[in-house]
Amino acid sequence: MGARGRRGVHRKASAVKRKATPAATPDTQWPLWEVFVQEKSGAPHEHAGSVHAPDAELALQNARDAYARRGPVTSLWVVEARHISATTPEDSPFLLGPGPEKLYRHPRFYKGAKE
């Protein structure tokens, strides 16, 4: 378990190298689940952290105990971390960066006029 846990998230590059190995969780035999919490109806589900659990039902219960006991929560999602595909640090520059001369491509550019 851990806030912002990323250990089980499957990163494209490393998964290709270790294709035969199922999601490795060195500290426990149970898989890691990412937890998303909705604080009021209609609001987005936001990533809160992660828990270990043998299956989805117990992942929801563990998420409830770890992330939903201290404040108002209307809904919880859990998703097994190995089902999340993530970018790698090597991807970031060309996948995520807009490039210094093309800032207008960033949607925030238009919103910025109001500020």
Added chain:
Amino acid sequence: MSRELFEYLLRLGDDRLVLGHRLSEWCGHAPILEEDIALANVALDCIGQATQLLALAGEIEGAGRDADALAFFRGPTEFRSCLLVEQPNGDFAQTIARQVLYDAAGANVLEQLARSSEPRLASIAAHAAIEVRYHLRHAREWWQRLGLGTEESHRRLQRALDELWPFTHELVTPDALDRTLAAAGIGADLDQTRAHFERELDELIRSAKLRQPTTPAFPAVGGRHGKHGEHLDHLLSEMQSVARAHPGAQW
């Protein structure tokens, strides 16, 4: 009626205090961190319910005893908890079986008490009933997984069920005090609880592919009248040690 109500509230409060303390013994020892947190949350709910019930008991008694005085300054023969809740944690299967058995009866008692003619008790019970629905769900999920899991987990759950079964008689068998309070519309009707408990356990035993335990010739009873096993002595001496070493301490 206030003498009877005081006794009745001690039964309700002491059950939850002793069960909450037992569950808290898992803190730092549960199989994994997530389960450690889950059991600690259930323990805290139980102790919270006990605090409210014992505070109300003290108020009804009118002798100046608050929840702490009742929890920490009574001896084992003055405790009115059932024998089931003082049973040691044992292995994880034993803890889960104890929780399922207690909550399967307790959930029904609380639902009835939420309609009690004593409004302060009804309000405590209505809130507690919601918490216990979750406790039962958590314990049932483990019950299923242990029962249908490996050969070893199945064997351990069956052993826990067989060992704890004789203690369930006390949970669902009314005595004179239960009948008086039920007739007055204050307490729960334990005959109704028994019917609910039997239905629920039939289903739980079948769904986890367990064997029905044999009904013992001599059911284990006595807790409601202060006749406990030695387990409660040890539990209380630990639970009460700090309060007794520093009476009246504030923190």
